[in-house]
Amino acid sequence: MITIDGSYGEGGGQILRTSLALSSILGLPMRIENIRLKRPNPGLAAQHLTGLEAIAKVCEARVEGAALGSTTLTFAPQSALKAGEYSFDVAQARPGGSAGAVSLVFQTIFLPLALAQGDSRLFLRGGTHVAWSPPFHYLKLVYLPTLARMGIEAYLNLESWGWYPVGGGRITGSIKGMKSTILERLDLSKRGELKRLWGLSASSNLPAHIVQRQRRQAESLLRQEGFQPEIEIAEAPSPGQGTFVFLLAEWEGSLAGFTAYGRRGKPAEAVAEEAVRSFLEYQASGAALDQYLADQLVLPIALASGTSAFSTSKITQHLLTNIWVTEQFMGTRFTVEGQEGQSGSVKVQGYGAF
Numbered sequence: 246m247i248t249i250d251g252s253y254g255e256g257g258g259q260i261l262r263t264s265l266a267l268s269s270i271l272g273l274p275m276r277i278e279n280i281r282l283k284r285p286n287p288g289l290a291a292q293h294l295t296g297l298e299a300i301a302k303v304c305e306a307r308v309e310g311a312a313l314g315s316t317t318l319t320f321a322p323q324s325a326l327k328a329g330e331y332s333f334d335v336a337q338a339r340p341g342g343s344a345g346a347v348s349l350v351f352q353t354i355f356l357p358l359a360l361a362q363g364d365s366r367l368f369l370r371g372g373t374h375v376a377w378s379p380p381f382h383y384l385k386l387v388y389l390p391t392l393a394r395m396g397i398e399a400y401l402n403l404e405s406w407g408w409y410p411v412g413g414g415r416i417t418g419s420i421k422g423m424k425s426t427i428l429e430r431l432d433l434s435k436r437g438e439l440k441r442l443w444g445l446s447a448s449s450n451l452p453a454h455i456v457q458r459q460r461r462q463a464e465s466l467l468r469q470e471g472f473q474p475e476i477e478i479a480e481a482p483s484p485g486q487g488t489f490v491f492l493l494a495e496w497e498g499s500l501a502g503f504t505a506y507g508r509r510g511k512p513a514e515a516v517a518e519e520a521v522r523s524f525l526e527y528q529a530s531g532a533a534l535d536q537y538l539a540d541q542l543v544l545p546i547a548l549a550s551g552t553s554a555f556s557t558s559k560i561t562q563h564l565l566t567n568i569w570v571t572e573q574f575m576g577t578r579f580t581v582e583g584q585e586g587q588s589g590s591v592k593v594q595g596y597g598a599f
Contacts, residue, residue, distance in 0.1 A: 247275040249573055251316070254566030256283030258293055262353045263544055263567055265297065265320060267574040269304040269357045270548070274321035275574075281316070288314040291338035292345030292371065292378075296353035299333050303357050313339060328363030328422050335371030336412055344412030344485075346378035347371040351401075351418065356545060358420045359397045365420045373407040373414030374489055379537065380504050381406075381416055382445065382491050387502040387538060392545055395428045397421075406449055408487025428548050430595060433555035436533040437497025442472050444520070447479035448488035448507070455513045459490050462517035470525060488513070490520040499533040530558035530588040539591065540564040547571045547578060549595035560589040 247268075251260050258281055268275045281287050289297070294313060297320075301308050304322040311318070331354070335345035347369040358365040374380040379388065385401045392399075398421040407414020446459040460476040467474040474492075481487075488507035493500065505519035527535050534542070539557035543564065546553035557564070560583050568579045568591075575596055583589015 252279035252282035255562040291343035294338040296350045326361035328361040330366040332368040344372035344409045367418040406481045406483035408485045411485030413484040430551040431553045433533045441495040443475040444492040445479045447481040449481040449483035458513035462514040466521045501535040527558040532556040532558040543567040550597045554592040
């Protein structure tokens, strides 16, 4: 049994998600201790418990420690990965409900289902646009198109937006099982020329002028920097209130996404400025990937055949921690060039067949 220290590095929920995915894919039992020890509220939160329930069903795992606040967990797969139809509601994991991120539940089970024999359908309910997690639009427009280059075919649809603290958002998805478990290598070292810069300004159950001000400010700031953005107003049906700006940079060789959320007392202009600032910092680095896609690609490229590589605008502790977790299951395979907090590159010799 592999033992993982959940307090290592950034000490967050990504250690849990990566460990669960690898355990199910490789069929290796594992134990995680000190789960999310460095977070204000250590242990399993609602979205982690939902992700655990989901992945346990996919491989019929035997689980110990599946409870809110648990800091120790044992997970032992009992079957091969099972495609099928799965439905999960993050709100059911905690009394009083939860706006826990459905994107994190999705990322826990996505690769195992893609590598299962047969197609799968997903129905997920919870937070679709909440802080500290990829929003729905990042998954759909950045993450999934990038993984499609590895031979993975999946689709997501947003039926209702879920904001913090109400949640209640709904997404559906389909994942086409691969005929082969061999993932194609990725080379995302160069981004090439910018083909298009566009984005969304959206809000739910708030005055209409908010999305207009967000769009105007984002477009104005980007034009001052010499870009010609296309910012669209998006309808956002939701049981709660929220607002955000999302920017998508489409390069010849890669995709990158940038998100900013509103909150009470935060002007619409400040939301736009935050998203634009994130894009400009990335753009100045010259790297192919934004810092978030970098750590989200660690697991799939480790499982791919051959050598994969990418450049990233920032080497984060999140990235380094995810590499460490992956190597606990698969041995030393990654080479990182650059210092934490700066731009750099990552190369890995993929696991290949499993």
